[in-house]
Amino acid sequence: AQSVSQHNHHVILSEAASLELGCNYSYGGTVNLFWYVQYPGQHLQLLLKYFSGDPLVKGIKGFEAEFIKSKFSFNLRKPSVQWSDTAEYFCAVRGGGGFKTIFGAGTRLFVKA
Amino acid sequence: NAGVMQNPRHLVRRRGQEARLRCSPMKGHSHVYWYRQLPEEGLKFMVYLQKENIIDESGMPKERFSAEFPKEGPSILRIQQVVRGDSAAYFCASSPEQEGNQPQHFGDGTRLSIL
Numbered sequence: 123a124q125s126v127s128q129h130n131h132h133v134i135l136s137e138a139a140s141l142e143l144g145c146n147y148s149y150g151g152t153v154n155l156f157w158y159v160q161y162p163g164q165h166l167q168l169l170l171k172y173f174s175g176d177p178l179v180k181g182i183k184g185f186e187a188e189f190i191k192s193k194f195s196f197n198l199r200k201p202s203v204q205w206s207d208t209a210e211y212f213c214a215v216r217g218g219g220g221f222k223t224i225f226g227a228g229t230r231l232f233v234k235a
Numbered sequence: 236n237a238g239v240m241q242n243p244r245h246l247v248r249r250r251g252q253e254a255r256l257r258c259s260p261m262k263g264h265s266h267v268y269w270y271r272q273l274p275e276e277g278l279k280f281m282v283y284l285q286k287e288n289i290i291d292e293s294g295m296p297k298e299r300f301s302a303e304f305p306k307e308g309p310s311i312l313r314i315q316q317v318v319r320g321d322s323a324a325y326f327c328a329s330s331p332e333q334e335g336n337q338p339q340h341f342g343d344g345t346r347l348s349i350l
Contacts, residue, residue, distance in 0.1 A: 126277075128277075156338055165239075165326070165341045166278075171338050212278065221283055221290070222280055222283065222291060223268070224280065225277040225279075225280075226277050227277040
């Protein structure tokens with residue numbers, strides 16, 4: 123069965139610090155991978171997605187993620203966080219050609235100004 | 236503006252009442268998904284619908300929960316005889332097609348509180 127594991131439930135950083143949020147998935151076939159962000163009281167927004175091709179994916183707001191197939195990982199990174207990045211981040215996986223998207227438990231990021 | 240419209244944003248019900256949550260997908264989208272988000276947990280898939288069809292309801296509790304997506308009008312998630320444990324945020328997402336490189340677009344959610 124598909125599953126997604128996010129390593130940290132809560133992360134606290136100071137502004138300008140670098141960010142890396144871990145995500146590992148369990149699925150035997152081709153996958154589509156996503157990172158979503160949820161700002162307080164808002165809906166989930168797509169940050170970036172990977173379907174195929176270059177395993178280093180760049181998204182909005184300076185975020186990027188790297189797909190490492192051998193490690194079943196899709197970690198999210200940002201070189202320098204801002205206070206406005208305070209939000210909850212969800213990693214998600216969907217079997218290639220499928221429809222059911224499985225979400226991780228989320229990581230709450232708090233950036234201190 | 237999320238594009239996917241959910242209403243109400245907040246819904247308060249007493250135990251034993253019925254809750255009806257509505258979702259209008261983005262224009263041009265014919266696939267609707269419902270998720271439940273409990274505190275400190277991720278989104279849990281509940282059901283996937285196309286117009287007039289339930290494709291996968293493997294995440295729906297067997298009792299009290301039902302979903303529909305009629306030919307006309309929004310998708311409805313219905314919870315009968317609500318209990319305290321039903322308190323959660325319920326998110327709807329839509330996509331234009333099942334396959335292909337199309338991520339889901341989410342609505343703002345309905346926060347259901349059971350007194």
